[in-house]
Amino acid sequence: MSRPASVAGLAAFAAGAYFANRVRVIAEQQQRPVLEVVADLPGIIARDLSSLGEDLREAVDEGRAAAQRQMDDLDEQLAHAGGVEPDPVQGA
Numbered sequence: 328m329s330r331p332a333s334v335a336g337l338a339a340f341a342a343g344a345y346f347a348n349r350v351r352v353i354a355e356q357q358q359r360p361v362l363e364v365v366a367d368l369p370g371i372i373a374r375d376l377s378s379l380g381e382d383l384r385e386a387v388d389e390g391r392a393a394a395q396r397q398m399d400d401l402d403e404q405l406a407h408a409g410g411v412e413p414d415p416v417q418g419a
Contacts, residue, residue: 349371350364
């Protein structure tokens with residue numbers, strides 16, 4: 328078997344496993360039969376893809392906020408340890 332065919336087969340298997348798991352989780356969460364969820368899968372996928380951009384923006388914003396909190400905390404720790412005073416621009 329050629330390498331490209333092997334990679335394509337592996338990718339198809341991984342995609343199938345992902346969708347099978349996603350269907351199972353949705354069916355459990357919504358307490359619906361798996362076949363109903365499979366029938367609704369095209370709409371579910373479309374909704375997931377349509378919200379992807381907003382989900383990524385939220386994740387970036389959360390990451391930035393977490394990084395700022397860590398920087399503020401480190402500045403505070405250094406100030407209490409007798410190190411550098413907190414940067415008034417970043418610490419505010």
